[in-house]
Amino acid sequence: xxxxxxxxxxxxxxxxxxxxxxxxxxxxxxxxxxxxxxxxxxxxxxxxxxxxxxxxxxxxxxxxxxxxxxxxxxxxxxxxxxxxxxxxxxxxxxxxxxxxxxxxxxxxxxxxxxxxxxxxxxxxxxxxxxxxxxxxxxxxxxxxxxxxxxxxxxxxxxxxxxxxxxxxxxxxxxxxxxxxxxxxxxxxxxxxxxxxxxxxxxxxxxxxxxxxxx
Numbered sequence: 001x002x003x004x005x006x007x008x009x010x011x012x013x014x015x016x017x018x019x020x021x022x023x024x025x026x027x028x029x030x031x032x033x034x035x036x037x038x039x040x041x042x043x044x045x046x047x048x049x050x051x052x053x054x055x056x057x058x059x060x061x062x063x064x065x066x067x068x069x070x071x072x073x074x075x076x077x078x079x080x081x082x083x084x085x086x087x088x089x090x091x092x093x094x095x096x097x098x099x100x101x102x103x104x105x106x107x108x109x110x111x112x113x114x115x116x117x118x119x120x121x122x123x124x125x126x127x128x129x130x131x132x133x134x135x136x137x138x139x140x141x142x143x144x145x146x147x148x149x150x151x152x153x154x155x156x157x158x159x160x161x162x163x164x165x166x167x168x169x170x171x172x173x174x175x176x177x178x179x180x181x182x183x184x185x186x187x188x189x190x191x192x193x194x195x196x197x198x199x200x201x202x203x204x205x206x207x208x209x210x211x212x213x214x
């Protein structure tokens with residue numbers, strides 16, 4: 001009888017954990033997406049660099065999801081939030097170019113000077129992309145980053161960057177298919193799962209593609 005009570009308590013605690021932890025992450029992801037307080041015109045030099053996390057492009061042309069990130073990156077750069085932009089992202093098999101290269105080309109075509117933009121053509125997921133730009137930040141001896149990505153991606157993206165030693169902020173897109181007014185509930189749940197995989201499995205849990213909303 002005593003053993004059964006212990007078993008029931010253990011099972012109850014496990015069920016509670018299974019329910020509570022994902023719910024907590026959903027709330028944190030939702031809150032991060034809706035409560036970004038930086039990138040104001042009256043606050044210059046919020047970060048050392050702006051990073052545009054990659055998503056799909058086709059033959060050098062950004063998809064709507066990627067273009068929304070580039071529009072936001074240009075906006076915060078023009079406000080003086082950081083003096084430079086790093087675009088990140090590799091190419092898919094068969095691609096003639098990369099997410100980082102097509103992002104850089106878009107920024108240059110829209111008035112950002114060449115000396116202010118660097119492309120890092122690595123990463124098809126958040127973890128590898130973050131590793132790549134953090135390594136470049138360390139080479140430059142800079143420490144803070146303003147990440148431009150989708151709203152529900154902000155919590156995971158900043159968590160990974162912070163874990164790798166950066167002081168990170170997020171500037172979520174305001175337009176495009178993954179902006180708050182358009183993004184699906186599925187994205188929130190997906191990001192919850194990806195975050196839980198990261199914190200429980202580490203690097204092994206980050207083989208999830210970050211390419212949504214193309």
